[in-house]
Amino acid sequence: MKAEEFVEEKLKQLKGAFQGFIDEAAYQAKKVEIQNQSNETKKSAELNEKLLKLKNALDTGILTQTEYETKKAEWIAQSSHAELDTKARLEQQALEREIREREQKERQASQWLESAINQATKGNFSKALETLRQIPNGTEAYFQAQSKISEYEQVIKNQILEKQRIEKEKEELIAKSKNLVALTHNGKRVAAALVDKTIHIVDSVTRKITISGVFGETTFADGEFVIINLVVRNEDKKSRNISASMMTLIDSEGREFQTSSTAMTALTMSGEQKAELWPTQIQPGLDKDITIVFDIPPTAQDLKLKVPSGLFGQPAILPLSLAL
CATH class of the missing domain: 2.60.40.1240 (Immunoglobulin-like)
Incomplete structure (x- = not known):
């Protein structure tokens, strides 16, 4: 399979995975990564081909040994610099992807916290607790969520105790009533x-x-x-x-x-x-x-x-x- 066909197949598989399994940001980042890997493979193949032609020029006497070694070192150095640039670019892309994912997680955590507080305001403390427990550790909203969880659990506990007290008083009053x-x-x-x-x-x-x-x-x-x-x-x-x-x-x-x-x-x-x-x-x-x-x-x-x-x-x- 040709390199272009291989990359096309990988991108097709990635597109399939994107449908409902990964978000758009992750899809685009992975797409760039695959394309970069393909480009690096292509550059490596081109360098090897150039070095092979350079060796043939040496073997046929077109180049001297010194000329051959000089040109070879020059091309390898150029390739190394390109690889370093690519590595730095990939690391930057990975960092940017991590930042985007982090920001997305923070936004989601903040939305869950706001939703839980609104639910509690309406008296739905059980639903609020369910929402708060989705907030992951490591987010800015996590510690506030833990505080709210303790607060709402105590509210529910008090509600249960109050309901039991009222029910008990009701039973006692009914028993005394003719x-x-x-x-x-x-x-x-x-x-x-x-x-x-x-x-x-x-x-x-x-x-x-x-x-x-x-x-x-x-x-x-x-x-x-x-x-x-x-x-x-x-x-x-x-x-x-x-x-x-x-x-x-x-x-x-x-x-x-x-x-x-x-x-x-x-x-x-x-x-x-x-x-x-x-x-x-x-x-x-x-x-x-x-x-x-x-x-x-x-x-x-x-x-x-x-x-x-x-x-x-x-x-x-x-x-x-x-x-x-």
Whole structure:
């Protein structure tokens, strides 16, 4: 294979490797290196050919021994200087490539650090730690990253401890509360109301100012709508009737709010959810989703759901703060 064809083949292989495996800077540096190596090989071959012709001139008497030795030394010296120049150039190219790679690594490390800090600012400390651990040792951002890692690990640890403390307090409060039970719902320990062998679990609570119908009509709250989605589970051995409209909502001032029939009708007409306007029956061992709506002052706080019992039973008072 000719030298030109060999170089062309090497460059083709390099181009293939470049596609997705090495960056543009590394590709260009390697390309120059291959071309320089090819040039040096070509120059060496040219020198050998010139020296061979010079020897023939000596052998045929065209040159004297002194002339031969002088010319030979001159050509070899010229070649040596060229080799030194090439070596220096290659070393400079290698240094420049190293500087580019270093700068690229520093930029990437700085970007990771900035991204991690932004993630932590948004409260996503786990993602921030994942990003920080990508920053390599030896970069300017590394030591700051290590400091942030320690800081964020402590934040996560404190969050876990605080969550455990709250969960423990919640469990203790539920245990002291009448007609409340602790259970796991949607992966969380929550309180649920136990009334007449039915368990009332709060699935979600939404606050709205308006409810829009399917035909474009809008129902406005006098204050603010509180939409509570419940899962009611019948633990009895017989069917149970649930009157969702009899449930009430109590705020921190002791005010007791009835369900809003207007809002519940509007919600049903919206097509989004089905509010229970009338008593509904639940068979033994089954769950039923029930939605109720209240219209309360926007300033009402510390809301509790009051679930009525039968004639001789006690109602359950379920704080929404414990139910979610």
